[in-house]
Each structure stands twice: as C-alpha cells, then as structure tokens.
Amino acid sequence: MAEQHKSGETVKTSGIYKVVKDGDGGPEFEVTCVEGEHFPPTRSGKGAHYELVHGATHSHKHSELGSDDR
Secondary structure: OOOEEOOOOEOOOOEEEEEEEOOOOOOOEEEEEOOOOEOOOOOOOOOEEEEEEEEOOOHHHOOOOOOOOO
16 A cells, blocks of 8 residues: 555655545546645545655755856
C-alpha cells in the first residue's frame, strides 16, 4: 500500500500525486504537488488522501541544471 498523505500536511517530495477519495467520493485524479508546500484541501472533505505516483526533483535542485536566477 502506498504512503498516504492528508490535506494540510507538508509535501516532502515533489511529484505527481493521486487523490483517492475513500468510499463513494467520486473518481480518482492526479495533481502536481511541490516540496515545501501543503497538500490542498479537497471538496469531498473527510476521507480523501494523496498517494505519490511519480516523484521528481525540482529543476532548481537538479545537479545537471543551472541554478541561475533569471
């Protein structure tokens, strides 16, 4: 089972997250969440959580990319 994250928690890994609504809360969908920000609230309220589908290194932190502030 994938690690589950709740609305309001701090995102520790940037990437694509699946929003899973427990029970009959509607279809799942994917969103981008960025490290250091908070997982947003969901309209369905209680029972929804986030699961990391694909983590990604933020471009300004990648060793192969420049870090110039332009």
